[in-house]
Amino acid sequence: QVQLVESGGGLVQDGASLRLSCAASARTGAMGWFRQAPGQEREFVAAISWSGGTTGYADSVKGRVNISRDNAKNTVYLQMSSLKPEDTAVYYCAQDRRRTEIPRRNTYNYDYWGQGTQVTVST
Numbered sequence: 001q002v003q004l005v006e007s008g009g010g011l012v013q014d015g016a017s018l019r020l021s022c023a024a025s026a027r028t029g030a031m032g033w034f035r036q037a038p039g040q041e042r043e044f045v046a047a048i049s050w051s052g053g054t055t056g057y058a059d060s061v062k063g064r065v066n067i068s069r070d071n072a073k074n075t076v077y078l079q080m081s082s083l084k085p086e087d088t089a090v091y092y093c094a095q096d097r098r099r100t101e102i103p104r105r106n107t108y109n110y111d112y113w114g115q116g117t118q119v120t121v122s123t
Contacts (some may be wrong), residue, residue, distance in 0.1 A: 002026050002112040004093045009117030012083055016121070020078040022093030022114060029096040030103055031069060031076045032110060033090035035119075042092065046078060047103030056103035061087075083121045090116040 003025040008057060012018055020033070032047035046067040047056045055067050061080070069076040095112035104110065 004112055005112035006114045006117040009119045011120045016083050017081040022076045024074040026030040030100050031091050032094045033078045035091045042097045044105040049101040049103050050099040054095045054101050069100045085121045085123055088120050090118050092116045
């Protein structure tokens with residue numbers, strides 16, 4: 001069982017930047033970030049392939065978010081800038097067991113999940 005631990009969330013103002021981190025107990029496959037706002041379904045934010053060579057982003061965050069990974073540290077990062085109140089959500093890190101070069105966008109493609117970190121963007 002792979003353990004994922006997110007960190008870096010917090011309360012920031014509209015337009016601010018934030019970097020989330022997700023430390024994995026072991027390196028397996030592709031990784032992704034998802035978020036869930038109160039009363040809404042969990043939605044895709046960004047994903048990165050096993051090698052780190054391919055990334056994918058939701059249209060709602062494209063241009064404001066960058067996903068990266070440090071395979072030596074088994075850690076994936078989500079750098080977010082120009083944050084908006086609608087970005088407020090619990091952000092979850094997820095890991096796919098498969099060593100795929102395709103960054104998956106659906107929750108059912110991922111096998112392991114972290115507990116989440118709260119991001120709140122105030123006006």
